[in-house]
Amino acid sequence: xxxxxxxxxxxxxQIVRAAQASIPRAGRELLEALYPPLxxxxxxxxxxxxxxxxxxxxxxxxxxxxxxxxxxSLPPFLxxxxxxxxxxxxxxxxxxxxxxxxxxxxxGLRDWIxxxxxxxRRDLAGPLAAxxxxxYRAERERRTRNxxxxxxxxxxxxxxxxxxxxxxxxxxxxLLARALGEELDAPxxxxxxxxxxxxxxxxxxxxxxxxxxxxxFRPVLAEPxxxxxxxxxxxxxxxxxxxxxxACVEALGELGARSVGVLALARAGDRPDRR
Numbered sequence: 001x002x003x004x005x006x007x008x009x010x011x012x013x014q015i016v017r018a019a020q021a022s023i024p025r026a027g028r029e030l031l032e033a034l035y036p037p038l039x040x041x042x043x044x045x046x047x048x049x050x051x052x053x054x055x056x057x058x059x060x061x062x063x064x065x066x067x068x069x070x071x072x073s074l075p076p077f078l079x080x081x082x083x084x085x086x087x088x089x090x091x092x093x094x095x096x097x098x099x100x101x102x103x104x105x106x107x108g109l110r111d112w113i114x115x116x117x118x119x120x121r122r123d124l125a126g127p128l129a130a131x132x133x134x135x136y137r138a139e140r141e142r143r144t145r146n147x148x149x150x151x152x153x154x155x156x157x158x159x160x161x162x163x164x165x166x167x168x169x170x171x172x173x174x175l176l177a178r179a180l181g182e183e184l185d186a187p188x189x190x191x192x193x194x195x196x197x198x199x200x201x202x203x204x205x206x207x208x209x210x211x212x213x214x215x216x217f218r219p220v221l222a223e224p225x226x227x228x229x230x231x232x233x234x235x236x237x238x239x240x241x242x243x244x245x246x247a248c249v250e251a252l253g254e255l256g257a258r259s260v261g262v263l264a265l266a267r268a269g270d271r272p273d274r275r
Contacts, residue, residue: 064080096262128265
């Protein structure tokens with residue numbers, strides 16, 4: 001299918017990548033020699049996904065084993081996708097967490113997230129979403145082979161309090177969800193609202209994180225069973241303890257969501273399983 005024929009169903013970044021792929025190899029090499037692609041983060045030679053120092057993880061992730069539910073790092077001798085001790089003791093409310101990488105394992109990704117979330121670089125939402133979409137497709141393909149999972153996702157951003165949105169100038173989870181929706185051709189719905197201001201989870205102690213966000217989120221819609229049978233995925237930038245997304249999952253349960261996955265850029269506060 002030609003680029004023009006499919007442009008209506010593709011995002012801008014997908015159109016650009018398709019156009020680049022349609023150029024003969026010699027032409028691409030000439031263009032890259034004349035106009036070398038640059039890393040969006042540091043403007044050194046690279047690509048839209050970064051340079052050698054800031055390269056975003058792809059669909060295969062970091063290659064290290066991680067928990068198949070909460071994405072916590074596992075010892076190298078355990079198979080990828082095994083449950084960690086914490087999830088064996090208490091399974092989270094969300095079905096599973098898919099991330100690009102653990103926060104501590106990828107310094108380049110940390111630089112991307114800090115620039116995107118705190119540096120005003122809202123333009124980074126596109127490359128970050130493209131990398132996360134690749135990771136989601138790889139995870140879905142693996143699980144489709146094993147469990148027949150193929151439902152089209154509904155993306156729901158974790159809401160930001162209006163005062164924090166005013167302070168930052170934009171809602172980073174909403175921008176990420178919209179860019180991710182373009183990459184996956186998936187709908188994005190703002191189904192949750194944040195009822196009250198909460199201390200940032202990175203600042204709260206481990207024991208207080210769950211109480212910090214308890215009851216902080218409510219559904220925007222009032223109809224029960226609105227999400228029955230729908231593949232719902234929460235979208236956030238960084239998951240720390242998981243308390244925030246679990247509170248969101250609880251609120252989505254009032255709309256009939258029985259299983260909710262989480263898509264995030266990184267998993268922070270990640271203490272490797274010591275088995």
